[in-house]
Amino acid sequence: MPDSASNRKPRTGVAALTQAGDGDFSVIDAIGGPRGVVESMLPGFVFVVMFVITSDLRSTVLVSAVLAAVQVVARLIQRQSVMGALSGLVSVAICLVWAWHSHEARNYYMFGFITNAAYIVLLGISLIARVPGLGLVVEFIRSLPTDHFRDWFHGWMNDKPLKQAYMAITALWVGVFALRLLVQVPLYLSDRVAWLGTARLLMGIPFWALAIWVSYLIVATPMHRHRELERAAQRQSADSGDLTAERG
Numbered sequence: 001m002p003d004s005a006s007n008r009k010p011r012t013g014v015a016a017l018t019q020a021g022d023g024d025f026s027v028i029d030a031i032g033g034p035r036g037v038v039e040s041m042l043p044g045f046v047f048v049v050m051f052v053i054t055s056d057l058r059s060t061v062l063v064s065a066v067l068a069a070v071q072v073v074a075r076l077i078q079r080q081s082v083m084g085a086l087s088g089l090v091s092v093a094i095c096l097v098w099a100w101h102s103h104e105a106r107n108y109y110m111f112g113f114i115t116n117a118a119y120i121v122l123l124g125i126s127l128i129a130r131v132p133g134l135g136l137v138v139e140f141i142r143s144l145p146t147d148h149f150r151d152w153f154h155g156w157m158n159d160k161p162l163k164q165a166y167m168a169i170t171a172l173w174v175g176v177f178a179l180r181l182l183v184q185v186p187l188y189l190s191d192r193v194a195w196l197g198t199a200r201l202l203m204g205i206p207f208w209a210l211a212i213w214v215s216y217l218i219v220a221t222p223m224h225r226h227r228e229l230e231r232a233a234q235r236q237s238a239d240s241g242d243l244t245a246e247r248g
Contacts, residue, residue, distance in 0.1 A: 014134060017169075017215055017223075018142040030212045037205050043068045043092045044204070048197025051105045060105065061096045068092040105193045109200055113185065116177040123174045127167065131157070134173060134215075135166030159229075161222040169215040176211045179203070 016030035028034070043064045050060040068089045091111070099108040126133035135156065145152035156162055180203050187196040 014137055014173075014212070014215075015141050016212065017134075017138050017219060030209070039071045039088060040205055041201055042071075043088070044197065044201055047096075047105075047108060048194060048201075052194045052197075057099065057103065057105050061100050064092065065096050104191075106188050106191055106196060109184065109188060109196055112200065113181060113188070116180050119177045120174055120181075123170050123177075127170055127174070130167075132163065132166035132170040134170045135163065138166070138219075155230075156226065159222070159226050162219075162226045165219045165222045168218050172214060172218075173211060176207055180207070 046067055047060055047064045050063055051057065054060065072086055072089050094111050095108045098110050099105055123133045126136070139152070139156050143152060156166075183203065184196055184199050187199060
């Protein structure tokens, strides 16, 4: 069963769309809040600025790694959730190791290329199969189908407006990931680290926020309608159960 709006905690990323139907959606929350934005962008910003200024890959990697670790430690000291910062640390660590091992600063961005390409493939396959990938993610997080998987799956897949909305936002995100590669890969191939880093920053959180906002505009109305239908069905089921109990 879906959680009530009052019991929900703010979610980040695509998971925030699970709250769109009840009017609890916030773009700021979806991108992790002001602190989350800073934590996401700062290591990459420091990496490109330091490398452009010093051309010293060793010191650039070291400072970026220390900065990412400090962000996690700061949250631990303040007894705050570390999941976002920790996942960011892992991602930054992979990028830094790749750059260090290859001795090329531009390879800091290789992991991002791979993940974007993987998302394009997975979401593209889901569009071809007519089972929108983002619909699967949002509905799974929203209602956690531990039982009656078939009923859960057909419940939203058979809601034509909702399915169409999920198809649309899945296609939108394929476009976002593809545009990132279209702009950034040529900069990588020409070894323009400064421009590549700038493009990566601009097409990171800002693009993420815009894509989430547009996704919200697309899914909010059909999701709200779908939830109203779910609640009506639950009330009808409860009323039927009460009536049966009275007759018994």
